[in-house]
Amino acid sequence: MDTAMQPQGFVAKLLADRHSVPFSIALHLVPGAAIVGVYAFLAAPLVRAMEFPIFLAWAIALAIVLFPLQLFLLWLGKKKTGRYTMQGIVHYRDKPLARRKVVWLGAACLVWMTVVSLALTPLDNLVYDWFFTWVNYQGAGPDGATYLLGYPHEVVLTTLLICAPFTGFTLPLLEEYYFRGFLLPRLPQLGTWAPxxxxxxxxxxxxxxxxxxxxxxxFLYPGVWLAWKNKDIRISITMHPGSALLMTLVGIIALATGAYTM
Structure with missing residues (x-):
């Protein structure tokens, strides 16, 4: 691009190769605050009026925030290159590792995340009981199934089928593009502390x-570290959206076949 056309001000700060730690903290946490706001003021009232499990409200809130966030990354690409692209905006996409290595590293991280997240449920229970019983979101609790409790089997299954393409893969993928591809590479000053x-x-x-x-x-750190170390986001994508997809499919199949009941 011509120098005169280079982004200025806040956009230039976003596109810089290095984000200050305070700026990066804000960029990490503001989307989460926005998700809670959308849930509280829009998604939760809508889903309660529909008499669907509150899990659907969180899926809606995530989608309302994360899809525009992805469009924002593409817009930044337009500002930098003149076209809507993630090239130069979302890093770790140059595929430096051989596909076979990505597959086995990603698969190992996927198994780690799935198994360890389930194994650490007692830790979540303990932390919740000690510090977070005051949280009054509907369905709040250490067991993820609490967001689905109290509804007929058919309604729960319908909710999961509606949410599956989003919470089961697409939304975790958008999180990887933003958190691992956009934010993580812009903390080089932290060295090994960055991941x-x-x-x-x-x-x-x-x-x-x-x-x-x-x-x-x-359960997240190994995949994040490997993506950072190898500069290949495919590893954390295989781990995070991959695990979400696996657990979503298993849950739907278990409910549909009657192997698991709410």
Whole structure:
């Protein structure tokens, strides 16, 4: 681009190769606050009026915030290159690793995230009971199924089928583009602390489930570190959206076949 056309002001600050730590903290956490706001003032009243499980409200709130956030990244690409693109905006997409290595590293992280997240449920229970019983979101609790309780089987299954394409893959994918592809590479001054800080802030970003911060640090960090170390976002994509898709499919199949009842 011509120098005279270079982005200025806040846009230039966003596009910089390095974000200050305070600025990065804000960029990590503001979307989470926006999700809670959308949930409280729009999605939750709508879903309650529809008499659907409150899980649907969180899915709506996430979609309302994360889809525009993705469009914002494309808009930044337009400001930088003159066309709507993630090239130069979302990093770690140059595929430096061989596909076979990505597959086995990603699969290992997927298994780690799935197994460890389930194994650490008692930790989430403990943290919730000690510190977060005051949280009064409908369905709040350490067990993710609490967002679906109290509704007929058919309504729960319908809700999961509606949400599956979004919460089961697309929304976690958008989170990876933003948190791992856009924010993480712009903390080079932190060195090896960058993936730790990114994982911690991403865990806190989930304001709707603060009792899971510690467990998220444990089961997310390996995939984040490997994506950072190898500069290949495909690893964390395989881990995070991959695990979400696996658990969503297993849950739907279990409910549909009657293997699990709410």
């Amino acid at each position: 730790i800080v990114n994982t911690a802030l991403f865990s806190v970003y989930h304001f709707w489930a603060p009792w899971t911060v510690l467990s998220k640090l444990v």
